[in-house]
Structure formats: structure tokens, C-alpha cells
Amino acid sequence: xxxxxxxxxxxxxxxxxxxxxxxxxxxxxxxxxxxxxxxxxxxxxxxxxxxxxxxxxxxxxxxxxxxxxxxxxxxxxxxxxxxxxxxxxxxxxxxxxxxxxxxxxxxxxxxxxxxxxxxxxxxxxxxxxxxxxxxxxxxxxxxxxxxxxxxxxxxxxxxxxxxxxxxxxxxxxx
Numbered sequence: 001x002x003x004x005x006x007x008x009x010x011x012x013x014x015x016x017x018x019x020x021x022x023x024x025x026x027x028x029x030x031x032x033x034x035x036x037x038x039x040x041x042x043x044x045x046x047x048x049x050x051x052x053x054x055x056x057x058x059x060x061x062x063x064x065x066x067x068x069x070x071x072x073x074x075x076x077x078x079x080x081x082x083x084x085x086x087x088x089x090x091x092x093x094x095x096x097x098x099x100x101x102x103x104x105x106x107x108x109x110x111x112x113x114x115x116x117x118x119x120x121x122x123x124x125x126x127x128x129x130x131x132x133x134x135x136x137x138x139x140x141x142x143x144x145x146x147x148x149x150x151x152x153x154x155x156x157x158x159x160x161x162x163x164x165x166x167x168x169x170x171x172x173x174x
Contacts, residue, residue, distance in 0.1 A: 028066075029066055030064070030065060030087060030088060030089035030090075031089060031090070032087050032092075032093060033093070034056060034061045034094075035093070036056045036058065036059050036060070036061065036095045037059070039097070041055065042075070043055055043075070044074045044095075046063075046065070046071070047071045048070030048087065049067070050066050052065060066087075067088055067089070069087075070084065081095075083125070083145075084121060103138050103139065104138070104141040104162055105136055105137070105138055105166060106138070106161060106169065107166065107169065108128075108130055108134070108136075108170075109133075109170045109171065110132045110134075111132070111171060111172040111173075112150055112171055112172060113173075116130050116149060116171070117149070118148045119146065119147040120139065121146075121147075122140075123143075123144075124142075130148075139161060143161075144159055144160075144161060145157070145158050146159055148171075151173035
């Protein structure tokens with residue numbers, strides 16, 4: 001083997017050795033606090049930047065996760081719950097009490113003059129057909145992410161729906 005061939009081989013080996021010794025850069029994790037008010041053990045599956053299965057037996061649990069949007073899935077009180085949540089530092093995720101199926105009355109006023117669809121994703125998943133006028137809908141109380149395509153514009157956001165005193169939700173093209 002010639003000198004220059006040995007030099008190239010030695011250089012390649014040094015690069016490979018250095019690359020294998022370089023530690024992977026870890027993403028900063030944040031703490032998700034989980035309040036289990038169901039008084040039952042729950043297996044919670046979170047799927048997002050990382051996939052985590054958490055067995056929750058205590059009323060209060062902490063989980064360190066990479067921040068980001070996660071889909072969740074768990075069975076409690078004989079019901080399957082699915083949805084999404086945004087994990088940021090200090091976020092608290094509450095699992096409701098069994099037997100407390102609180103409902104919220106959602107008052108929607110559609111001033112657009114056209115029918116549109118409203119997707120609500122939270123404690124339950126709803127796809128509501130919103131026709132022009134004033135209407136009331138009954139949904140499970142909780143925090144929802146919403147998506148709609150109104151007046152040619154996509155609209156998204158979050159809305160909390162309480163069992164009492166919800167503000168009217170007015171949709172218009174303005």
C-alpha cells in the first residue's frame with residue numbers, strides 16, 4: 001500500500017471513529033403533569049414526537065416528554081377517550097371523574113349565510129353541520145381544538161366548554 005493510500009485510509013478511519021464517538025444531541029424535555037381524577041388505574045398512550053405508554057395508578061403523575069403535539073388514547077370509566085394535546089412545560093392534563101359526564105350547551109350563531117362544518121376534537125370528537133341562524137348543541141364539557149372552513153378561510157383554535165355559562169359563539173365572514 002502506497003503512502004497516500006494509507007493516509008486516505010487512516011483519515012477515513014479517524015473520521016468514522018470521531019463520528020461514532022460524538023454523542024447525539026438530546027432535545028430538551030418538558031414535564032407533563034397528569035391529574036387522574038377517575039379513581040381507577042389508567043393506561044395512557046401518547047403518540048407524538050415520541051411514543052410513550054404510561055400506567056397511571058396515582059392521582060398525580062409527572063411524565064418528561066419532548067415538547068410538541070401528541071395524540072392520546074385511554075380507557076376510563078368504561079369509555080374510550082382519544083384526542084390531541086399540545087405538550088409544553090408546565091402543561092396539566094386532567095383525566096375526569098367517573099360518573100361525571102358533564103355536558104355543555106354550545107350556542108352557535110352562523111351569520112355567514114352559508115352552511116359550514118365545525119370539527120371539535122377534545123374529550124369527544126364532533127363534526128357539526130352549522131346552518132345559518134341560531135342553534136344550540138349539547139357536547140361533553142371540556143377543552144376542544146376546533147377546525148372549520150368558513151367564508152373561504154380555514155379557522156382553527158381552542159375553546160373551553162363548561163357545563164355552565166358558555167359564551168355564544170358567533171361566526172361571520174368579517
